[in-house]
Amino acid sequence: MAPPASGATAALARFVAQRRGSLPAEVLPTVKLHILDTLGCQVAFARLPWSRAVWRYAAEAGTAGPATISYYGAPAPVETAAFANAAFAHGFEMDDTEMRSASHPGAVVVPAALAAAQRHGSSGAELVAAVAVGYEVMVRVALSAVGMMRRGFHTTAVAGPFGAAAAAAALWSLDEARTAHALGIAASHASGITEHSVSGGSVKRVHAGIAARSGIESVRLARAGVTAPEGALDGRRGLLQAVADDPGMPASGLGKDFELLTTGLKPYCCCAAQHTVIDAVARLQHQHPRLTPAAVRRIRVLQNDREVDAVGLVTEPADITSAQFSAAFGIALRLVRNANGFGDYMNARLDDPELLAIARRVTYERAPASSPLPGEGPCQVSIELDDGSVLAAEVRSARGTVASPMSESDVITKFRGLAGEPLGEERADRVAEMVMNLERLPDSNRLARHLVARSEDAPSPSAVDL
Numbered sequence: 130m131a132p133p134a135s136g137a138t139a140a141l142a143r144f145v146a147q148r149r150g151s152l153p154a155e156v157l158p159t160v161k162l163h164i165l166d167t168l169g170c171q172v173a174f175a176r177l178p179w180s181r182a183v184w185r186y187a188a189e190a191g192t193a194g195p196a197t198i199s200y201y202g203a204p205a206p207v208e209t210a211a212f213a214n215a216a217f218a219h220g221f222e223m224d225d226t227e228m229r230s231a232s233h234p235g236a237v238v239v240p241a242a243l244a245a246a247q248r249h250g251s252s253g254a255e256l257v258a259a260v261a262v263g264y265e266v267m268v269r270v271a272l273s274a275v276g277m278m279r280r281g282f283h284t285t286a287v288a289g290p291f292g293a294a295a296a297a298a299a300l301w302s303l304d305e306a307r308t309a310h311a312l313g314i315a316a317s318h319a320s321g322i323t324e325h326s327v328s329g330g331s332v333k334r335v336h337a338g339i340a341a342r343s344g345i346e347s348v349r350l351a352r353a354g355v356t357a358p359e360g361a362l363d364g365r366r367g368l369l370q371a372v373a374d375d376p377g378m379p380a381s382g383l384g385k386d387f388e389l390l391t392t393g394l395k396p397y398c399c400c401a402a403q404h405t406v407i408d409a410v411a412r413l414q415h416q417h418p419r420l421t422p423a424a425v426r427r428i429r430v431l432q433n434d435r436e437v438d439a440v441g442l443v444t445e446p447a448d449i450t451s452a453q454f455s456a457a458f459g460i461a462l463r464l465v466r467n468a469n470g471f472g473d474y475m476n477a478r479l480d481d482p483e484l485l486a487i488a489r490r491v492t493y494e495r496a497p498a499s500s501p502l503p504g505e506g507p508c509q510v511s512i513e514l515d516d517g518s519v520l521a522a523e524v525r526s527a528r529g530t531v532a533s534p535m536s537e538s539d540v541i542t543k544f545r546g547l548a549g550e551p552l553g554e555e556r557a558d559r560v561a562e563m564v565m566n567l568e569r570l571p572d573s574n575r576l577a578r579h580l581v582a583r584s585e586d587a588p589s590p591s592a593v594d595l
Contacts, residue, residue, distance in 0.1 A: 174220035218336030238263035253570030266290025286321020293344020313357020318343035404527035553583030
């Protein structure tokens with residue numbers, strides 16, 4: 130089976146084949162932090178209503194296989210475990226984010242890689258290298274078609290199958306030819322829309338799961354002999370042309386510039402497009418004690434088109450998904466509850482009059498397209514108080530982004546906050562220790578077996594009320 134002779138698909142396949150067993154020293158610490166962060170989201174969000182629906186779906190498909198469905202502890206086929214665990218990880222808007230492409234690589238790549246690693250008992254070092262490869266391929270595809278967002282595509286869903294396929298191909302030692310075909314097949318899986326940010330629905334929660342499963346299926350199909358067109362990615366009718374008017378070159382700087390290092394982590398449990406806004410409001414709260422909910426007359430937010438379209442369209446959310454894509458609601462939580470974490474969104478009443486009173490005072494404006502604000506999801510926030518004074522703040526890059534990174538201690542603290550309750554503090558600490566020393570773990574199954582509920586009371590499929 131000859132590989133495609135040239136083009137982006139061939140270049141990415143060559144990178145996967147060459148990098149499957151090696152990783153630059155400067156990349157290793159970052160990969161491990163992203164794995165830990167993703168696993169924290171995965172086990173914490175596995176209990177949410179839509180995740181319980183995913184668990185029921187997975188259980189009905191059959192609980193037998195080499196991989197493990199996190200929290201519930203059920204064995205499953207690789208594709209099923211990857212689907213469920215990725216859906217869990219992406220289940221509540223706290224997974225990592227590459228801001229330029231608005232993609233969430235961790236939620237797709239980490240679950241797919243761990244499920245694939247379980248199939249052959251891959252070592253922790255092999256798992257880490259595969260995750261890094263998956264990030265590179267997924268983010269590069271996402272960056273090459275950033276214009277897809279203007280058409281309503283969800284970047285994570287479209288680019289995700291490539292990251293999952295790359296990680297699985299690396300772990301299963303596909304040769305360059307079959308890796309190229311797997312990535313080409315992934316192009317036929319790429320899909321997903323963003324209407325959820327306007328009119329709600331829980332399907333967005335499973336986009337990462339669909340992408341993770343599709344990537345592994347692409348690898349299996351390539352191993353079985355299915356072939357892909359040479360230009361599946363960058364051909365005249367390839368994916369990049371289909372979803373974007375101005376596609377880039379995903380292989381530019383490949384092997385030298387690691388896009389994983391541009392991917393940030395999220396301290397807040399909502400769409401990353403509003404994180405700078407929350408940071409700005411938090412800064413003003415800290416600087417001006419007189420800034421209380423009762424004192425607010427109106428709030429003005431200025432952001433670029435992409436961020437306005439992502440989080441500036443909803444004032445009174447219809448469901449919890451649209452609440453997490455509403456900067457107005459996020460501002461209200463910050464001012465009223467002083468927090469935007471997992472529990473704050475889970476416990477918030479969408480009809481809370483105190484929250485809605487603040488949200489209704491938020492006005493969104495677009496920065497001129499000819500002179501956009503600089504930064505990663507940047508914003509300018511001004512708050513007029515009832516005494517006529519105006520408080521203003523500008524934030525160019527949110528906490529957790531590359532420009533303002535979370536420390537290793539911050540990431541471990543976030544993980545413990547998410548995983549401590551579902552796993553139990555002792556097991557959560559053990560998982561953190563394993564991940565931070567993953568390159569020395571002889572078998573990835575040891576890690577997967579620790580991602581299980583601390584007690585026997587995890588609901589069975591029949592107990593899930595849909």
